[in-house]
Amino acid sequence: MTAASPVPVHPRLGVRVAYRLQRVLRPNAGYRWLGARIESAGPARALFTGAERQTKTPMFGCRMCGQCALPVTGYVCPMGCPKELRNGPCGGVGADGSCEVYPERRCVWVDAYDRAASQGRAGDLRLLHRPVDHRRWGQSSWLNYWQGRDEELWTDNNGAHP
């Protein structure tokens, strides 16, 4: 099950604000407790997941893959890449930085590189991202993040299992 076809989206949220929010929203005991409470009640979970969708779709073009890569991609969603590439740009990026599939739009990875580099975070783009778990589509990635289920999404260890 996947959502509508991916289209590159330039985030509406400035990258500095995004990194500041990242510090505030980092998992801790409080968020874990909150997450567990929300998950334990069906309606609360649906409401929370809906709120995430309402926030992230206009802001990042979020498609609710449920395994958010934004913290290490300069807050540009890689699932907007028509090839859904999570490990960097394909070889077809136009000389002007345009997406090969949607030439009127900017490649999400060109965008991600610029935004991450502007904050000294270009090194994030070297992380190896594991394959997407397609069972997670539609889930709340915020809950997954707070509950520590996102910890294995990427690694800097070459020897790790994919």
Next chain:
Amino acid sequence: MSLRERLASGGFAVTAEISPPRGASTAKITETARSLKDWVDAVNVTDNQGSNVRLASWAGSLAVLKTGLEPVMQMTCRDRNRIALQSDLLGASALGIRNILVMTGDHPKFGDHPGAKPVFDLDSVQLLWTLRTMRDQHVLLSGRRLDPAPDCFLGAVENPFAPPVEFRADRLGKKVAAGAQFVQTQFVFDVPAFARWMTQVRDLGLTEHCAVLAGVGAVRSVKALDYMQSHVPGVEVPDHIFQRLRKVPPAEQTAEGIKLAAEIAQQVAEIPGVAGVHLLVAGNEQAVPAILDRAGLKLTRGTDGR
């Protein structure tokens, strides 16, 4: 000497490319492979290139293997999910196909079935990572054990010229970390830009783990160059190349293209860390001997008489 051995021994490798036909016969592949056998170390067999349906890459690779030439089986992430891709590696290895070239693949939009579902279940880094794990750890992506594990020599592609240019060497670094042992690049027309990328690649220490084969193409005409510029994703042709080809009459453009390819091959061969050239001549394979002869690369190709 296999491609793997050639590169391990520090020799200069040459690879070329065959596009399988739109039809149920390997006769043309066999003929082309025979004609290239004495000139190249291995030949790529493309995987539905440009998102157009062609005879399967594994079948074309098998036909090449039967002629005594080594195939490089191309594997894209466009058409198959992680189950099919892993299964294909097992099949290829069992049939004796050792060289696997992993790439993302063109989007279906560019091919003859633009309404096809783009799969891209894995990306090229994830696929390399998966195949390396199958070979070295004897396990599937799922963790299930393999017996016996496949044997393979893993390749990747990279486009040194596409934005974000500052990230392109790092991008190769990710592929090397994931398992790439050799890399073939997109067409090199802009040699100074390629040399800058190579400097970054060397600075990252990647040439110690991964052999770089520079992509060199023979252009047949100004028209072909125009088509490449406007229709092949990720190819940027500098103006001076256009100007040079426009200066010669149409009848002599093919010869000029070969001359140009030979010059570029010579120039990239001089760049430290370049381990070989990949001749992007699909459909124009007869140009291979002329390019290598002109570039003087045949003579420097080791001592085994090939």
